[in-house]
Amino acid sequence: MGILSKKLCMVGDFGVGKTSLIRRFVERQFSDRYLSTVGVKISRKTMTIADSERGTQDLKLLIWDIEGQTKFKAIAPSYLQGASGILAVADLTRQETVEHLADHIRNFLAINQHGFIAVALNKADLIDREELAQIRNLLEQPSEQVIGVYQTSAKTGESVDTIFEHLTKRIWTKGN
């Protein structure tokens, strides 16, 4: 393959906006309608990454939109095999989804101990900034594999490109 391909997985509870983040990032679109994802759907996006030391590189991202975790069904580990990184997504309006982030990160690192993680606190447009600061306190001390915590909004586009770009760049510069 001439172009470098990297696998990214979206993980998180159901309804947190994983599909919407991909749709915003890849198709530049957003819909309020909730459509639950079953199984997995792979989206492609080619990015050009620039680095002062390594120059530029075209990189094909294969973004796995994985069925969200529910009370009854955990995320299948097979989907996470071979992923260079994940976007661990939570819904800021549902506190329990934020609390579950640590489990998602742990499960991913159990399979890919050198993988990178970017945390997306999604639906940031729906809550106050004061509330946001309080919710961020709920997060556990991040693992060193966690590159950052971003408050995102698939609806407004806030930090959507940034989180993908930061994660991709980290994967390229320091990844496996």
Place this chain on the structure above:
Amino acid sequence: MSVLLNKLFIPSSVEYLAIDAQLFILELSAKVHQFTDCPQELKLGQDARLAFPELVGIETILQEILCGQRSDFELQGIARSTSDGRTLYLNLTCEKIGDNLILLAEDVTEMMVLRQSLMQRANEAELLLSALTASEDYNKKIISSMGDALFVTTVSGSIKTANQAAQKLFHYTESELIGTSISKIITDRDFLYRASQQNLLSGDFLKNVEVLCRTQDSQEIIVEFSCSAIQTTTKGLLAFVYIGRDITERKRAEAETNRALAQQKELNELKSRFVSMTSHEFRTPLTSILMSVDLLENFADQWSETKKQTHLQRIRQCSLNMKDLLEDVLTIGRAESGKLDFKPSLLDPAEFCCNLAEEMQLTIGQQHTIQFICQADLIRQAWLDEKLLRHIFTNLLSNAIKYSPQGGTVDFTLTRTGDHLQFIVRDHGIGIPPDDCQHIFDSFHRARNVRDIAGTGLGLAIVKKAVDLHRGKIECSSTVGLGTSFQVCLPLTKAAESSGLPDHL
């Protein structure tokens, strides 16, 4: 390769792709194209990862399968968008076959679509429940933390909800309030009736109505209530929301302000009366004095000694009147500023009264008679302030005489009742109109029927102060045209000292 494949039993619903260790396509089944969204990449000798991106990242796992370290690898429920806009789902399994790998793709669309439909409903329900729970929790927190009392009642007034502020304000627990009638709290029937007459259509609601309410310990408080009707979950059935704020303190402060304003008004009136009285009471004798002085200056050498004496006597009398008036003003001034002292000493009350009656009889002439009657076995010594006692009875007796212009007898009686001395001064004069009776002890107040009888309106105010200093009581009963009776009760004990109060008011 094909020979080997032919040995495998592959169901018709499964398509396949044979690949080598470098993941290049060796062979493919006829309909495997439907399982890739890049059919143009699906060619013999092409990298299989271009058509099946699921293989990216799992190269190590595929090598493990080839080496026999792992039997297979499976990915379930992979979604593909078809050219006609549908979504197709497949399960992808990778196994070893000979020295190569085979990818088996099975169409599971039907099952996954069904699953998607179920998941959609379940997740939507869960999200809705989560939103409702959060909303309910939020509303409950608002209601429970709001400072105003909140009640929700049924149409019949039975309380369904009472927040913490309501429980605190009316001193009930929640369980005591739920199911109880709102009329137990709000005692204003008229307000409750008006509240019950509201409807949804008008959009109006009762706003900030001051109503009398009762707490559990029967304390009455004033609460400012707003009430509106709301639709319950049962169509056509209303509930009523009452929101109340305790304004007892505010009302108390208002009353205090009103009282202060009234007091201020009274003081202003007092000041006016004082100016009016003093200007009148001083001007009249001053005019007489000036007139007599003028006459004496101009005609003294022509007048007889008797006539000169008459004018000198008038000057003296007018001066004495003004001195008395000044004394009264000073006395009431001292009393009101708390500087009038109570200095009791042991004295014989009957002897004091008898002497006073005789003294006054000498100055009033024959038209009036002061008749002093004393109980035979009266105590001979009592703790009384002679100076204050003189203020009391000089004023009461001189009033009795002054307001009996037709003359007659003034009864002055002294008796003992228990540990009190009872003094009564009764005249048969013009009397006091009922409306004035409640103000007769106010400074400068004069009854409307005094006409041209001179007076300052200070005498009875001084009497009241002096009685109060004795910790005594004074009562007045009067009938216009028939006369007036003042009853003074003074304690025999050293009232001020025994009560621990200071010597002056």
